[in-house]
Amino acid sequence: MGIKRIGILTSGGDSPGMNAALRAATRYAIKMDLEVYGVSRGFAGILDEEIAPLTYKDVAGTMERGGTILRTARCPEFKVAQVREEAADKLRKHGIEALIIIGGDGSLTGAALLNDDHGIPCVGIPGSIDNDIYGTDMSIGVDTCLNTVMEAIQKLKDTASSHERAFIVEVMGRECGYIAMMAGIITGAEAAVIPEIPIDYDKLAERLLEERKRGKINTIIVVAEGAASAYTVARHLEHRIGYETRITILGHVQRGGSPSAFDRIIATRMGLHAVKSIMEGHYGVMIGLQAQGMALVPFSDVLTKKKKLNMDLYDISYLLS
């Protein structure tokens, strides 16, 4: 007998596009004759039995909304096996036969344990602005976050130029420098300070002074929060470079906002694939977006072959409206 009722939750740090994934998973599952139950506040909501049916209409108008309508939470006690067993029992009590978990690496660890050790079939969807999850080129929310960071830094650049100042901009990323590194690329910042590479203040200051000599009138250094605080970087640089510095910490503004087109697309596809995965009996897996590398394509192919529209995507828009 196939699965009849599934649960969905969002867990850990929220990210723009989680609602789009929830919407797609809910609507596709309902179209496939599954019952869908939303669990509020992540794993904490299982323990508190905040589990309620989700209808087609409940997710209407949610694609464009930032955050997560299911709300999210950190639930440290979920690291204890006995607590997870209690959660599994509660899911079974509510007739939940499989669970979709939308969240970051911590949430996916919880999902893996629930799947492997406690008999709840789980499928993960990567949702985190950090882009530190193995197996997917992009997680849901990363693109929106980068657009937010890009806009903010662009604005800082204006005032940095007017005052000929250096701005140290701190972005999120406790263990991963992805946001800082990419923000550096897309804003033409002088440097990205990331946890993966030890910072050499002397070398960096030397470069900044060199660029000023060449006529550059602003300086932007993007710092990942996990590498150093913006204050520390400023303290180390200011006396070395000798020009005025200012600090901006972007903080949680990076996690909010209406999801970008890209995030809506990957979230929708991931939500739908998570349900497909459950229906096909593939558990203990995460839906990953893969193969974004660069390739060398001969002109002869480019000019003679026709790029086809992915008709699966056409079907998706028809299915979920």
Ligand code: ADP
């Ligand atoms: P994210 O999912 O965004 O990485 P966290 O690391 O805070 O966020 O994890 C979210 C939640 O996932 C935690 O509050 C906890 O409930 C669960 N979790 C994290 N790590 C583990 C673990 N090692 N074992 C079981 N559950 C975990």
Ligand code: F6P
């Ligand atoms: O994991 C996502 C993330 O936004 C990190 O980049 C950041 O360090 C952390 O969550 C912040 O967590 P909180 O919202 O609990 O302050």
